[in-house]
Amino acid sequence: MRPVRVLFGALPTALHTALSEAIGSQRDIEVVGVASRPTLLLLEAETLRADVVVVAAVGHVLPGIASHLLDQYPHLRVMAVTSDGRQALVSEMRPHVEHIAVSSAADLVRAMRALGELDD
Numbered sequence: 001m002r003p004v005r006v007l008f009g010a011l012p013t014a015l016h017t018a019l020s021e022a023i024g025s026q027r028d029i030e031v032v033g034v035a036s037r038p039t040l041l042l043l044e045a046e047t048l049r050a051d052v053v054v055v056a057a058v059g060h061v062l063p064g065i066a067s068h069l070l071d072q073y074p075h076l077r078v079m080a081v082t083s084d085g086r087q088a089l090v091s092e093m094r095p096h097v098e099h100i101a102v103s104s105a106a107d108l109v110r111a112m113r114a115l116g117e118l119d120d
Contacts, residue, residue, distance in 0.1 A: 009036075054108075055079070079111065087101060
């Protein structure tokens with residue numbers, strides 16, 4: 001089974017660092033890139049063949065880029081994480097949004113892994 005491929009959008013530095021460190025020790029999940037601007041995120045999602053794109057939540061809602069990503073790449077899962085890293089919203093082409101309560105970066109990594117494995 002191939003690793004879950006994660007692409008980061010612009011995230012607060014502390015959150016980016018915590019997630020990168022949590023993913024670093026995992027064999028079945030890898031960060032394939034970081035795109036700091038929405039236009040780059042749209043391009044890199046396809047180029048890097050991401051399974052999951054992680055972006056910053058806007059308050060406690062999905063940012064607009066999430067719908068653009070899903071419109072262009074229906075196979076993607078988008079995870080929007082609050083700036084404190086304690087809540088994540090997951091969206092995929094299915095018409096729903098799932099709220100995830102988390103207490104650590106490791107919880108977010110487990111959610112990314114589960115999202116990436118949905119296609120297997």
